[in-house]
Amino acid sequence: MKQVLAAIASVPSEKGTILLITNYTGDKLHFGLAAERALAAGFAKKVVVLPATDDVSIGRSRCEKVGRRGLAGNVINPERGFVRFSDNDDTVLLINNYGGLSNLELGALTQETLSQLVDPTNLEATVRLACERAIKSEPDLTKWDMVMGDGDCGEAVKGVCEGMSPII
Incomplete structure (x- = not known):
């Protein structure tokens, strides 16, 4: 949680902070607590936790009963992260x-x-x-x-x- 609080504090924004996380129980708990503490400490005026829920490693037919889970890569996946990358952009390694x-x-x-x-x-x-x-x-x-x-x-x-x- 310390790392999440430090990250929120290091990029202050008047518009708020979005914590894009994977849809795991532990992540939801820890990032949710960090968001509440950031608000209480005054690091941010608004913090929203947004769980990403698409797991691209498992085919749709194999997980249709239980649904897909979120994975860390969904944050930098252009189709799920709503980010457009070009050939000249820097490379990210996750x-x-x-x-x-x-x-x-x-x-x-x-x-x-x-x-x-x-x-x-x-x-x-x-x-x-x-x-x-x-x-x-x-x-x-x-x-x-x-x-x-x-x-x-x-x-x-x-x-x-x-x-x-x-x-x-």
Whole structure:
């Protein structure tokens, strides 16, 4: 919550602040509390929490009964974030922790990824290889997530990788 309050305080606006978040219970709780504290502390005159609810990693037919969930990437997805990007815009890299990595591991992953951004060809080859390996690992990922989670992890990862592979 400290980070959210710091972010709100760092970009003051007379018109208000929109917190575009993923539609997870924990996010809604923590960002909602941060919004209330920001108002009480006078960091902003108006703060609105807007949960994004479209999960592009799972096909519509597979989730029609329960609906799609929000993912971190929806904030920078031009079709969902209502932002138009052009070829000359800077590149954004979003690294999301789905809860399985420690802060140390996530930091190491981020640093390694950033070090490879110097050469786009290297990054393309790395992402392509990661997608190929993730697709092949789908049965194991699904099996492990059925034991430790809700069983959709492998299929979601495979779906993302299959969607990314043709456009890499």
